[in-house]
Amino acid sequence: MTTRAHERYEESGGRPEGHATHDVTNQPPPLAPYDASEDTALLEGLRREGAGWAEEDLRRLGRRAGSAQAQEWGDLANRHEPVLRTHDRYGNRVDEVEYHPSWHHLMRVAVGEGLAAAPWADDRPGAHVARTAGGLVWGHTEAGHGCPTSMTYAAVPVLRRQPELAKVYEPLLTSRDYDPGLRTPAEKRGMLAGMGMTEKQGGSDVRTNTTVATPTGEAGVYTLRGHKWFTSAPMCDVFLVLAQAPGGLSCFLVPRVLPDGSRNAFRIQRLKDKLGNRSNASSEPEFDGTVAWLVGPEGQGVKTIIEMVNCTRLDCVMSSATLMRKTLVEAGHHARHRSAFGARLVDQPLMRNVLADLALESEAATTLTLRLAGAADRAVRGDAGEAAFRRIATAVGKYWVTKRGPAFTAEALECLGGNGYVEESGMPRYYREAPLLSIWEGSGNVNALDVLRALGREPATAHALFDELALARGADARLDAAVSRLESRLAEGSQAGARRLVELMALTLQGSLLVRHAPPAVADAFCATRLGGDWGHAFGTLPDDAGLDGILERALPAGG
Structure with a gap:
């Protein structure tokens, strides 16, 4: 290369003359920001099914879901996957899962917008429709964090079968405060619920479950021993679990933290390495002397x-x-x-x-x-x-x-x-x-x-x-x-x-x-x-x- 040619090469930023190879053309601009609620079929359905009163909030949530910030949260929560910490630095068993801050941002909005169990505390006709419409919109961010909000929503009607448990937990499950961290109900502004149904030998055939529930002598209180195969969102506060009681397969409430503030035995063996849904931790917990409260009659777990x-x-x-x-x-x-x-x-x-x-x-x-x-x-x-x-x-x-x-x-x-x-x-x-x-x-x-x-x-x-x-x-x-x-x-x-x-x-x-x-x-x-x-x-x-x-x-x- 001649001296002058070399000078022109340097002046061009290292590109050969006449070859603007990195000019970007014919590529779409970023989609975000956009309005995720701009969906005629969605808005018409919202009104038709009795939740037209929620339209203004839905549109606000749609703009937030389509914002560059919220879209980035969804991306980051999936790129930086949850990490299992079984023990603390001293060797104590803690069984905690650490999430990227973006997960918590997504959860805070979802719970705050009533996408968890809030409709059960809302007497307005259409409250459950409004929640579903909100999920159709906020889900444009990412899907994984919809798992704990969905399970929390679904837990409330089950807990109502045991009024004394519902009295303690329902106000926290229906709260719009996202309050992560394992503590007793008295110390929390809001709670999340999960479920543990399937086991490795049976999957959907839950009647083959082998987890055993043993009565303690205290009315309604049992201890569990067994291993669950696919329990998502293990950092939820409480779980509805199926186990074999003396009267047959039964449903139990398992809190992560017991009333005295001690950790319940909920030993997370590993997190699943899944095809998708990477932001959401799915786990295999082991129960061994795990304290649980009966929900519904023995033998009627399903x-x-x-x-x-x-x-x-x-x-x-x-x-x-x-x-x-x-x-x-x-x-x-x-x-x-x-x-x-x-x-x-x-x-x-x-x-x-x-x-x-x-x-x-x-x-x-x-x-x-x-x-x-x-x-x-x-x-x-x-x-x-x-x-x-x-x-x-x-x-x-x-x-x-x-x-x-x-x-x-x-x-x-x-x-x-x-x-x-x-x-x-x-x-x-x-x-x-x-x-x-x-x-x-x-x-x-x-x-x-x-x-x-x-x-x-x-x-x-x-x-x-x-x-x-x-x-x-x-x-x-x-x-x-x-x-x-x-x-x-x-x-x-x-x-x-x-x-x-x-x-x-x-x-x-x-x-x-x-x-x-x-x-x-x-x-x-x-x-x-x-x-x-x-x-x-x-x-x-x-x-x-x-x-x-x-x-x-x-x-x-x-x-x-």
Whole structure:
């Protein structure tokens, strides 16, 4: 290199002449800040299900969820994973899990916004709907911290079966104060609850549990001995646990700290090395002389704790719908700002078809989630019909929406191409999160069989489902035909065909809700593809007359 050429090379910052190789063009700007509540289907559902009074707070939370700060919290909480500390420096057993500060920031907002158990202390109709809508919005940050808030929400109706325990713990569980650290109830402003159901030999088959509960001689007090296989959020204050008492499998409350201030025996053997949900510690605790209080009668552990499962299954549906919405927003933002082959991606017919198909799936999931939340809210207030509908529709929704999540997030990731395959985009984290929701609280088979169980043992559930479907009768011939197929298939009742039955239940239920509440373009495209058979085997195969413009205008935030 000549002296002058070397001088020009230095002046160019080390770049060869005429080669501006690091100029950044044709890349989308950062999505954040954005408004996570800017979702027409969500806001319409909020009002329709009786929680319109919460809209202002939901919009405020949506702006916070989409802020650069909150999005960074979600990223950091997953990059800096929880760390188990079994002993202190002196050798004393402590069994504590340390979290990154971002986890605590996320938790503080979630609890403060009433996304844990606060609705149980709120007499307003729609309080449970407002909480679910808040989860659909705040979940845009990250999913892991939704586990302890979900379990805390679900623990309250179970504890109410033992009024003396509810008197102590319910005011703390329904508090909007996030107060981490293991201390007695008298020293805390708020508490969180977890659950320990499964064991390594049985998984979902909890009746095979081997953890033993031995009466102490004090009424209602037992000691536990055994090992749990998958207990998430081990730094919660109390846990609902299943164990074998003399009268059979029973439900117990296990506090981390005993009334005298000493640590209960809750020895964390290890944290799970999970595919996703990395911000949330999931553990294997060992009980050995662990003090526990009976909740509900001996021998009725499953019956006692099933209310907790119903609540957390709703949150699985909610979290899957949230992942769908979040990744759709990411895909739409990228497509609006990225050009290829001479045009913006969002203006190219095939990409518009993919985005519109994803938008249909997302709206159907969100609408069903809010309908389930509305049923839960009204069931709590004594509506027997809604309780029956909730019983079967929550299991149906848990099966189907969580099954759709992994395929959906994969397609949304693909919309970003290589940009979506790198960790910095956040899309791999969402993709890894999606399969959890079809596993947690019972895999697909467990939920499909639960639907069969409900149909066989609780005939009112089938009546409630068909009463709901009848509200859309005559509005769409394809929906009517699908409901007729469902009636015929219901008579078969075979275990081998349970998944086909539950899938058809879910699709007819979603179709019914969209026909009644969504614009014609959305309802028509959903019924044509999901019920009428005019659809391929992948997203992006909507028919040519599907009204893509109307679907996309409704689905994608205006400022994206």
